[in-house]
Amino acid sequence: MTDRRFPRSVYGVGDEPDPRFSLANERTFLAWIxxxxxxxxxxxxxxxxxxxxxxxxxFIAGLIFIALGAAAAVYGWVSWLRTERALRQNRALSGPTAGVYVVVGVVVAILLLVAGMLL
Known part of the structure; x- marks a missing residue:
């Protein structure tokens, strides 16, 4: 029977991992969302x-938050894909990369708001 799950680039490779790992990966994706x-x-x-x-x-601070939100959603999806593929192929997982960018962006946006209130 052919696996009809989406995306095939993930489910079409490797072996089924322990469901607990896949579910943890899904929870991480939902946290990014x-x-x-x-x-x-x-x-x-x-x-x-x-x-x-x-x-x-x-306005600039608002745009930064909106851009970070869009980037976080995209990163969550890409990270889920990479992690699930690695689990299915029994490869090492990549380390987190986006967290530091989100923190820096939030700090910059907050500093802009504070500076705007002080002007």
Whole structure:
């Protein structure tokens, strides 16, 4: 019987891993999606609430949060693909890479908001 699961680039290779590992990988993916939604919500809220910050800096900070949210969603999917493929091929897992970029982006956006409020 042919495996009809999507994506075939993942499920068409290797052997079935222990379900616990696949489920942990899925939970990590969903955590990245929750993070992406939170970042998007913050970006929208910054503009919707019209905080007492400089409008240009507030807009840039909102864009940073929205861009980070979109990037987090994409990273979550790509990371899930790589990890699931590695599990199926009994290869070592790659280390996390996106966390530091999210932290730096959030700090920069917050500093922009603070600077905009102080101006």
């Amino acid at each position: 929750r993070t992406a939604l939170a970042l998007l919500a913050v970006g929208v809220a910054i503009e919707a609430l019209a905080l007492g910050a400089d409008p240009v800096l507030r």
